[in-house]
Amino acid sequence: MSDHGTSVLVINGPNLGRLGTREPDVYGALDAAGLADAIRGWAEELGLTAEVRQTDDEATLVGWLHEAVDTRRDVVLNPAAFTHYSYALRDAAAQVTTAGLRLVEVHLTNPATRERFRHTSVVAGVATGTVAGFGPDSYRLALAALQGGGPHGAAAG
Numbered sequence: 001m002s003d004h005g006t007s008v009l010v011i012n013g014p015n016l017g018r019l020g021t022r023e024p025d026v027y028g029a030l031d032a033a034g035l036a037d038a039i040r041g042w043a044e045e046l047g048l049t050a051e052v053r054q055t056d057d058e059a060t061l062v063g064w065l066h067e068a069v070d071t072r073r074d075v076v077l078n079p080a081a082f083t084h085y086s087y088a089l090r091d092a093a094a095q096v097t098t099a100g101l102r103l104v105e106v107h108l109t110n111p112a113t114r115e116r117f118r119h120t121s122v123v124a125g126v127a128t129g130t131v132a133g134f135g136p137d138s139y140r141l142a143l144a145a146l147q148g149g150g151p152h153g154a155a156a157g
Helices: 032-045 058-071 080-084 087-098 137-147
Strands: 007-012 049-054 074-078 103-107 129-132
Touching: 007 032, 007 058, 007 137, 032 049, 032 137, 058 074, 058 087, 074 087, 074 137, 087 103, 103 137, 129 137
Parallel strands: 007 049, 007 074, 074 103, 103 129
Antiparallel strands: none
């Protein structure tokens, strides 16, 4: 666990604020507020506190990752479309893990089973781990991994 104790920052990227209405056949019917409530509930069951945030803005995501480093909080990150090409987000995520904190990359769907452009994650190589393809349960599994104490930082390999 991070020095900040049991607080985890859960960060959602672009278009995740449109859950429930955006391609429900792909992403499910649960809306963003319902997902945030579920995440907070799962965290509480695990003895964690989850602060859930969403933005469509890359710079805001980068700033939140910097904040996680400064406040010593582990991160659950769904980079959404930024997964595939945002080196700025990748570099900010690397700062989390090289600071000895944990960052779990999360996806509702399994990008490897989708369009070819989604097969590459520039974040995965600096994340502590990745959970993908389990719908909202991907977040529950990521929180459980953090609660379990697993590897810290990129050097944990």
